[in-house]
Amino acid sequence: MQTPSANRALIVNAYSYRNAGDAAIMLSTAELMRDLGATSVGLATRYEEDRDSYHAWGISTFAPLVAFPARGGSSGLARLVRFASSALLTCAVVFLLGPFLNSSTARRALSAIRPRLRPLLSANTAVVAGGGYLYSSRRRVNLSLIHSCLSIWICRVVAPKCLMMPASIGPVTRRSDAWLIGASLRGVQPVVREFESLTASTHPPKLSKPRLCPDVAFYGLGNVDGDIDHELRTPAGGTSGPLVRIVALDWSWSGSVRSADFDRYVRAMASLSNQLNAAGMRVELGGHSAIPEHGQDDVAVCREIAELCDFPVQVDEDCEVSHLWARYGELDLVIGARLHSCIMAAAVGTPVVVLGYQEKAKGVASMMGPGVPFFWVDDLPVETIVLAARATLQQRMTASTELKHRIRASYEQ
Template sequence: MRKAIICGYYGQGNAGDEALLLAILERLPNNIKPIILSGNPLKTSKDYGVISYSRQGIIKQIFKLGKKDLFIWGGGSLIQDITSIKSPLFYLGLMILAQLKGLKTIAYAQGIGPIKTPFIQWLTKQVLKRCSGVSVRDRESAKLMEAWGIKYFIGADPVWALSAKISQDLDLLPSPRIGVNVRLNSSLNEAKLEIIIQSLKRLQQQTLANIILIPFQESKDLEICQKIGELLTQNYQIVNLENPQELKGLFRELDLMIGMRLHSLIMASSEKCPCFALSYDPKVTNLMKEIDIDGYELDNFPTDVQTITKKWLKIYHNQPRLSDDNLDLLEKNALKHQTLLDIFDS
């Protein structure tokens, strides 16, 4: 049986990345045994029934694999240097090591960039050129592959095809319900957060809705959710679900989702929940364009509470959703990435 090291931002408590991992594992051919790089190997092994190693452990595993085995960048925005230059260097270093070892290397459903550092741009280009297969999840990444002359194909984010389920322990406040996901980020300062909170209060007054605050990564989302809740004072609930399928199922129960994280918007849209985006990153802006989600970029966030509330009310009352045909197409496009692995299913 072939082995495959699947490398991503796993075991860090980020629900979006956990959803990516589970989406890959759901579609992995039976003859491929996954070995997962994780920030919390014990938890990853327990949650998904797989072998998992930390950073140092995964390097040792690369040396143990043979030329028929695989090394996979498993979805997400692994190669970008906006938050840190260390992160892309780490993931590129692992891929280079795998290529030097003679493994089959795959860049799976990647969102490449933004990359500002010329050396990181050059190194990424060289590494991708030596991959056995490359797929990307958005048009901007595709444009970069075209410019670099790299053979690739494009598919939707794998989370579009992730199966969803309703948690048996879910005890939500009554309908109507408006979901909110925000995260700590330099583009969301105290003044903007205060405007969002005042807009949510006004939205509640006009809809009589309960606010469901949904952290996607406890270390970066929970504190800010708690702060919003304290200022709302009533008719709110914090729902912290670790299971990606249960988290995706939650969005079936909402009447509107105001989301900052990419996968909060993907999960909600895939479950036919109307969405409004608060974009802090080009990947969120790209999604807004690709599936026609209304929203604001936080760098150009308005200061008028009435204007914001009016926009939210329009979406709340008109309930714009993706059509069944569009959802089917997105799910099929999300499964395109699997063709990178199907060639090893023998």
């Protein structure tokens, strides 16, 4: 196998397409890499069911660099054994052959021994996906973090070039997690979308000086020069009242909020819907992630909220990323507990109110502009949010154009 000659990029550490925020990150990353000269973009993902969805966007999908068996296919022990064996063999072979990959013989040997590394061996650039997965979870052993960090290490050893997309790093609360993250990113320029998560870490990883860059989803699905004309954008409201979408979050899986407060959160979201409706706004509910097997079913939470509302509220059950990109451009305001609902809305010029469940949301909200309202999702001051919604309706997210240019400029360096 020869050293790659075409300008190919391979994105690693992708998460499920069924989470629209993660899909927006991957699609925007692919768009950015193409604009920077990549002739083809591939995606190494542990979610085999995503193949057709990404193929529709011109992105080829491949198996992850290290096997990560899906839940439900086998017992937990069997999954752990398969993951461990794949990780040990892959890391051992990469460690032994890594210093000799300038040799076509070594590259052919690595390809033959570990076929799942062939897409990486054929790539000029390995792209470490952005997002918010480099943190300490409430699980004592976070296999997902281990898998992500191993993938980063393999990329920086094997690929001629390794780029990191803007990510949230932290909060890191275990020394072992801090070491793992720091070791995997050694030799890679860390790029963060906000510093709040690192600051909140009790055990921050040792990193070379991180570079700040807006979340890549601000780049969107069109060329950076195709910015929205905020003066010509037509609001959806008018005589029938402004149209507001509340994007709910199933955060029952997260260790960052108190799970015992989940019922109170649902009631508060219903109360917010009621008060917005009473204030003359049209309200709809929607989600971003419908992955029940991972404890993420935003649509189910929307239904719970709707049942508690005093008026008939529409629940949009479509979480497909292309539908949401289009829908956010038709709204007057998005009040989002899903961070990427606010990012995607802002990217198409729609004003937002951010309801955060982790430090990353507060950091990204501040990057959107000093006037973007932020509230913690586990303690919602409903009346104050309604006042913020009234004020925010008069604004336009003109900062999104500048954020897109900053992303492009950051990676052109």
